[in-house]
Amino acid sequence: MRIVLQRVKHASVSVDEKVIGQIKQGYMLLVGFGPDDDEATLDWMVHKVTNLRVFESEPGKMNLGLKDVDGAILSISQFTLYADVRHGNRPGFSKAAKPEMAEKLYDQFNQKLRATGIHVETGQFGADMQVDLLNDGPVTILYEK
Template identity: 55%
Template sequence: MRVIVQRARDASVTVDKKIVGQIQNGFMLLVGITHADTAEDAAYVADKIANLRVFEDESGKMNHSLLDVQGQVLSVSQFTLYGDCRKGRRPNFMEAAKPEHANTIYELFNNELREKGVHVETGSFGAMMDVQLVNVGPVTLIVESK
């Protein structure tokens, strides 16, 4: 798994001009799944993200986690995170999981976050989506399972 984590003041995802997911104060996640990812990968990445200490404490230091600040998550499936651009001009997506497997792992990942007490909103798997966010900091990290 490969997840782009962006600390967000506000974030939303729209499908067919309708907002399907929206959060305030938390993480905007772009979630990539590869064919070898398992439930264990989903659990590992969810735990890592829920406990990342990237929110400021009273001294302005990044000491608080998503759980500490009761932050929310907007999770959007993003197969293009496994696009290989090293050769030619068109990305190769051979490392991206097939939709059936990707959706299963994606749902497991979101459920792992929910089980930790995180409010999770999502986009629509496989749909063409418009994503908006206000990235605070900006803070942007990559979390991978392997």
């Protein structure tokens, strides 16, 4: 499982020019799954994301977490995080989970995030989406398990 986490002032996701998810302050997550991901992987990622402290408690000191600032999460499925670009000029995606498995894991991941009490908005799995966001910092964290 791979996640690109970006701290944002606000973020939204649209499908067919219609906003389907939006948040104010919080995290925008790009989430991709590999074929070996399971519930233990999801639990580890949920714990790491929801306990991350990257909001400032005072200038220059990141000491607050998402719940401390009443932040939210915009979760976007992103199989291209598993792109293999070592050969040729076109990416291969053979290391990404199959769509059926990835969709199930994505739904479970978002349910587990919500179970922590954090507000979670999502994109639409498998759709062509447009993501609009205002990076804060910027702060970008990469997770892989």
